[in-house]
Amino acid sequence: MTTPSPAGNLSFFKDLHPPQSHFREDVLNGLSKARKSIPPKHFYDARGSALFDDITGTEDYYVSRTELSILDTIADEIAAKAGSGAVVIEPGSGSSVKIDKLLSALDHPAAYIALDISKEHLIAACEDLAKRFDGLEVGAVCADFTQPVALDDLPIPQGKRLVFFPGSTIGNFEPGGAKALLETFHGWLRPGDALLIGADRVKSAEILENAYDDALGVTAAFNLNLLTRINRELNGTLDVDAFKHCATWNADLARVEMHLVAKRGTQFSVSGQDFQMKAGETIHTENSHKFTIPRFTALAASADLDVKQDWSDARGYFTLYWLERA
Numbered sequence: 001m002t003t004p005s006p007a008g009n010l011s012f013f014k015d016l017h018p019p020q021s022h023f024r025e026d027v028l029n030g031l032s033k034a035r036k037s038i039p040p041k042h043f044y045d046a047r048g049s050a051l052f053d054d055i056t057g058t059e060d061y062y063v064s065r066t067e068l069s070i071l072d073t074i075a076d077e078i079a080a081k082a083g084s085g086a087v088v089i090e091p092g093s094g095s096s097v098k099i100d101k102l103l104s105a106l107d108h109p110a111a112y113i114a115l116d117i118s119k120e121h122l123i124a125a126c127e128d129l130a131k132r133f134d135g136l137e138v139g140a141v142c143a144d145f146t147q148p149v150a151l152d153d154l155p156i157p158q159g160k161r162l163v164f165f166p167g168s169t170i171g172n173f174e175p176g177g178a179k180a181l182l183e184t185f186h187g188w189l190r191p192g193d194a195l196l197i198g199a200d201r202v203k204s205a206e207i208l209e210n211a212y213d214d215a216l217g218v219t220a221a222f223n224l225n226l227l228t229r230i231n232r233e234l235n236g237t238l239d240v241d242a243f244k245h246c247a248t249w250n251a252d253l254a255r256v257e258m259h260l261v262a263k264r265g266t267q268f269s270v271s272g273q274d275f276q277m278k279a280g281e282t283i284h285t286e287n288s289h290k291f292t293i294p295r296f297t298a299l300a301a302s303a304d305l306d307v308k309q310d311w312s313d314a315r316g317y318f319t320l321y322w323l324e325r326a
C-alpha cells in the first residue's frame with residue numbers, strides 16, 4: 001500500500017516490509033544448520049539501526065568517516081556527472097546521513113527515494129531529511145532489496161536516476177549474492193543512469209578487526225541485540241549473557257566475519273523449537289567482504305556494469321565507484 005507519511009511531509013510511503021514469517025524461517029533454518037548462521041539484514045530492528053548509527057561514530061569504525069571524507073571531496077564532480085533534476089534512489093539508506101552531502105551539491109534534484117528494511121528508522125530519517133531539504137520530493141519504501149522491488153509501480157518522478165549505495169553494504173553479501181544485488185540495481189537503471197557505490201578495501205587485519213570490535217563495545221551490543229530481537233519477536237528463550245561477540249579477519253575469503261560465540265553450553269527454544277549449543281560453538285551473523293579495485297571491477301562486470309570512474313581516500317582505505325550499464 002502506498003500511503004502518505006505519518007507526519008505528512010513525505011511524497012509517499014510504501015510498506016513492502018517482509019512478513020514476520022520470513023524472519024522466523026531464516027532464524028529457524030539458520031539455527032538448524034551444522035554451522036549456525038543468520039542473515040545480517042535481521043540486525044536492523046529499531047534498536048539495531050540506532051546501534052549501527054552509534055558504530056559509525058566510534059573511533060575504530062573508520063568506514064563511515066572515510067567514505068564521508070571522499071564524498072566531501074567529490075561532491076561537485078558527482079553533481080556535474082549527475083546533471084540537473086536527478087532522481088536519487090538509496091537502497092539501505094539507514095539514517096540518510098551521507099546523502100546530505102550529495103543532495104546539497106546536486107543541481108535541483110527532482111526527488112530522493114530511500115529504501116530500507118528498518119521501518120521506523122526509515123520513516124524518521126526521511127521525515128527529518130524532508131524538513132532539511134524543503135521543496136524536495138522525498139519518498140520512502142520499506143522493503144527487502146534482496147527480494148524483487150518493482151520501482152516502476154512507485155510514484156517516482158521522471159529524470160536521470162542516480163542509485164546511491166554507500167556504506168560498503170555490498171560487502172555483506174557473498175560473491176553470488178553481491179552479483180545478484182548488482183543485477184537488481186542494474187534493472188533499476190535506464191541508459192544514461194548511474195550507480196554510485198561505496199566499497200571498503202582490503203587492509204591490515206588489526207585495523208579491520210578493531211573496526212568490527214570497537215573498544216567501546218558498540219559493535220558487540222549491535223551483534224548481541226539480534227538475540228534480544230529473537231527473544232522478543234520469536235518467543236525465544238536465549239540467554240544473551242551466554243554469548244559473546246567475536247570479529248575475525250578471514251584472509252582467504254577477504255572478509256571480516258562476525259560471530260556470536262557460546263561462552264558455555266546453552267539450551268534454548270525459538271518459536272517452540274529446541275536448540276542446544278556447545279561452549280565455543282558460534283552463530284555466524286555477518287560477513288563484511290573487502291575489495292581490491294580490480295576485484296570490485298570484476299564483480300561489477302559480472303553484473304554487466306562498467307566502472308566509469310573511482311575515487312579513494314589518500315590512505316587507500318575506501319573507494320567510491322561510478323558504474324553505468326555496460
Ligand SMILES: C[S@@+](CC[C@H](N)C(=O)[O-])C[C@H]1O[C@@H](n2cnc3c(N)ncnc32)[C@H](O)[C@@H]1O
Nearest residue numbers: 041044092093094116117118143144145166167
Ligand atoms: C551497513 S548499514 C549502512 C547504512 C547507510 N547506508 C550508511 O552508509 O551508513 C546497512 C543498511 O542497509 C539496510 N539493509 C540491510 N539489509 C537490507 C535488505 N536486505 N533490504 C533493505 N535494507 C537492508 C539496513 O537496515 C541498514 O540501514
